[in-house]
Amino acid sequence: QKEVEQDPGPLSVPEGAIVSLNCTYSNSAFQYFMWYRQYSRKGPELLMYTYSSGNKEDGRFTAQVDKSSKYISLFIRDSQPSDSATYLCAMSYGGATNKLIFGTGTLLAVQP
């Protein structure tokens, strides 16, 4: 069983839709949960970061962590064509950044 599972997509939605991206994980020791966004031909960039359970909101983006279910989500409201990218979830045990475990990434296409 993979430590982190993520549906690779692709996911295609119309502009303005609410997008839900998800990851599940198997190791309950993970403490830090992140979402990276990767545009085509670019490196990933940190989008959202959450410690332990709960929600975090930043503009149109909301990150949710449910540690009891080992499930994390990223919601994008009022999606825009500029949101088209690959979204990678990542998580760590804490303390050392270099222990990030990534999902495969979900390719999102927002159609104008």
Place this chain on the structure above:
Amino acid sequence: ETGVTQTPRHLVMGMTNKKSLKCEQHLGHNAMYWYKQSAKKPLELMFVYNFKEQTENNSVPSRFSPECPNSSHLFLHLHTLQPEDSALYLCASSQEGGGSGTGELFFGEGSRLTVL
């Protein structure tokens, strides 16, 4: 130059060639990383350097040889590669020592490697 820069952006090499990938970070960070990104697979951590010292080698084959001459530069020397080594190689940097584990890695745009 800002952020993390990688050269070359694209590289095609034969199985008997020797080439190197270069990474430079302009962020004043003290840790640098090499990741491999293949289609439909998670990012694979290859090597980690903290303060120029290698702290992690995730069972990477010896045909990949990293070098970190200082905290701003990182190289990945390649020799006698296999076609399955074709992938996007990403360099990243971070500031370690805070212990917060925030996970903010700053990535370069990657070097797309094709092994014929």
